[in-house]
Amino acid sequence: MANLSKDFIKTAKICGLEHVLHSKGYFYVEKNKVLSYKMPKGIKTEIAEMPTGIRVNVTVKNGEKIKEPLFFCFGLEGKSGEQ
Numbered sequence: 001m002a003n004l005s006k007d008f009i010k011t012a013k014i015c016g017l018e019h020v021l022h023s024k025g026y027f028y029v030e031k032n033k034v035l036s037y038k039m040p041k042g043i044k045t046e047i048a049e050m051p052t053g054i055r056v057n058v059t060v061k062n063g064e065k066i067k068e069p070l071f072f073c074f075g076l077e078g079k080s081g082e083q
Helices: 006-014 018-022
Strands: 026-030 033-038 043-050 053-060 071-075
Touching: 006 018, 026 053, 033 043
Parallel strands: 026 071
Antiparallel strands: 026 033, 043 053
């Protein structure tokens, strides 16, 4: 499993998304920081953390097929903030 905070894991379970915590392709973002990501073979990611968010470019290489859905989660763990 990804190196995620207890709060994030708790929220995923509350939202019924516990299964994605073990996904082969995922991307977890908290505010403007990438907490963890993993992509299967054939997926290229370019990531830039910025002061007010992130910029991500995800490319599937020519001829590759994605065998299971990729999971992208952008969130806030605190009680308030801007997303």
